[in-house]
Amino acid sequence: MAVRTVGIALNGVTGRMGYRQHLVRSILAIRDQGGLRLDDGTVLMPEPLLVGRNPAKLKEIAQRHDLARWTTDLDAALADPTIEVYFDTQVTSARVAALRRAIAAGKHVYTEKPISETPEEAVELARLASAAGVRNGVVADKLYLPGILKLKRLLDGGFFGRVLSVRGEFGYWVFEGDWQPAQRPSWNYRTADGGGIVVDMFCHWSYLLEELFGRVSAVTARATTHIPTRWDENGEAYQATADDAAYAIFELPDGVIAQVNSSWCVRVHRDELVEFQVDGTEGSAVAGLRECVVQHRSMTPKPVWNPDLPATEDFRAQWQRVPDNAEFDNGFKVQWAEFLRHVVAEDPARAPFRHDFMAGARGVQLARLGLLSSAQGRRLDVPELAR
Numbered sequence: 070m071a072v073r074t075v076g077i078a079l080n081g082v083t084g085r086m087g088y089r090q091h092l093v094r095s096i097l098a099i100r101d102q103g104g105l106r107l108d109d110g111t112v113l114m115p116e117p118l119l120v121g122r123n124p125a126k127l128k129e130i131a132q133r134h135d136l137a138r139w140t141t142d143l144d145a146a147l148a149d150p151t152i153e154v155y156f157d158t159q160v161t162s163a164r165v166a167a168l169r170r171a172i173a174a175g176k177h178v179y180t181e182k183p184i185s186e187t188p189e190e191a192v193e194l195a196r197l198a199s200a201a202g203v204r205n206g207v208v209a210d211k212l213y214l215p216g217i218l219k220l221k222r223l224l225d226g227g228f229f230g231r232v233l234s235v236r237g238e239f240g241y242w243v244f245e246g247d248w249q250p251a252q253r254p255s256w257n258y259r260t261a262d263g264g265g266i267v268v269d270m271f272c273h274w275s276y277l278l279e280e281l282f283g284r285v286s287a288v289t290a291r292a293t294t295h296i297p298t299r300w301d302e303n304g305e306a307y308q309a310t311a312d313d314a315a316y317a318i319f320e321l322p323d324g325v326i327a328q329v330n331s332s333w334c335v336r337v338h339r340d341e342l343v344e345f346q347v348d349g350t351e352g353s354a355v356a357g358l359r360e361c362v363v364q365h366r367s368m369t370p371k372p373v374w375n376p377d378l379p380a381t382e383d384f385r386a387q388w389q390r391v392p393d394n395a396e397f398d399n400g401f402k403v404q405w406a407e408f409l410r411h412v413v414a415e416d417p418a419r420a421p422f423r424h425d426f427m428a429g430a431r432g433v434q435l436a437r438l439g440l441l442s443s444a445q446g447r448r449l450d451v452p453e454l455a456r
């Protein structure tokens with residue numbers, strides 16, 4: 070059996086996402102399952118090279134997973150001819166410079182979102198990647214969540230009739246860090262370090278809404294910093310300069326309105342940390358990370374507003390669970406497999422990868438316009454991005 074190895078420089082692998090989702094749950098999981106079988110019977114086997122700033126941490130991770138290769142020298146990694154793919158999961162502010170170097174070195178490039186902090190940089194990266202002829206992609210993990218896949222199935226099957234609106238609720242309480250440690254890194258709450266919930270989440274909402282309902286044509290948003298002081302990893306108080314909540318309305322094709330709240334300052338009274346309710350003329354659905362429930366037009370109750378009487382209906386019980394009908398793998402891993410197949414395909418059109426740098430750029434554009442809409446207090450059109 071022929072084995073085609075693909076060397077991958079993974080930069081930022083000591084971080085939360087880099088370690089858990091990308092190294093352990095994706096690359097090592099693909100290796101553990103015996104690689105990826107290609108159409109011609111060849112087995113594609115990813116070979117990671119861990120890249121980072123802290124030698125002790127890299128060495129420890131390499132030893133823990135029996136991996137031979139790690140380095141703190143990015144240029145040496147990029148000069149290595151066995152490395153075909155550069156993957157970036159560093160803090161957002163460090164990303165553009167590293168991606169530029171990888172493209173200049175002729176590597177295929179895959180990156181965590183957001184691809185950059187500004188749309189101009191994102192488009193420039195897309196242009197550079199295209200000019201260099203390297204294949205490129207941005208993580209779009211939410212598309213692969215079981216709940217969202219079920220929602221997509223309902224849309225494809227025409228369950229909703231005419232879709233009217235979408236209501237998204239994302240968030241949970243992120244501890245300030247004083248009496249209980251914060252569960253997210255402190256850079257997320259400093260604008261200068263690339264933090265902010267708009268920059269973090271609007272790129273997710275961009276591809277999610279685009280893939281499910283069509284491209285966002287206008288945005289109205291209000292972003293705010295509810296908690297002005299937080300405590301960092303060393304227990305030091307710092308000023309939270311970045312937005313920690315955003316309340317947005319996105320306009321979609323055919324008059325569909327999506328209203329999405331994103332917040333790190335909200336306590337959860339929902340079934341999942343993110344939920345989207347879609348209402349259509351023929352039925353409605355609520356999709357979360359894993360589950361999706363529906364209510365058809367024919368099964369819709371007729372509540373009557375009467376504040377003098379206690380509610381007698383169990384509204385949640387009036388919904389039906391959508392069956393799995395499939396096995397759902399880790400979304401990061403599924404997307405890694407798609408990207409690696411795209412990288413080795415002689416004809417990339419035969420193993421397409423939809424979420425390329427231009428799609429990533431649209432996410433950064435939506436974040437920029439969301440922040441601008443908030444600062445100016447007005448609705449903004451989302452123009453087509455030119456490459």
Ligand SMILES: NC(=O)c1ccc[n+]([C@@H]2O[C@H](COP(=O)([O-])OP(=O)(O)OC[C@H]3O[C@@H](n4cnc5c(N)ncnc54)[C@H](O)[C@@H]3O)[C@@H](O)[C@H]2O)c1
Nearest residue numbers: 081082083084085086087158159160161163181182183254
């Ligand atoms: N797809 C998703 O759902 C998702 C979720 C969370 C974060 N992310 C993205 O993943 C990236 C990493 O986020 P994370 O939560 O893993 O962060 P993290 O702080 O846990 O990890 C950051 C990594 O970047 C490295 N790094 C390089 N330069 C740095 C610098 N100057 N300062 C600090 N660290 C530096 C760190 O060593 C570490 O390996 C971010 O771009 C973030 O937007 C994506």
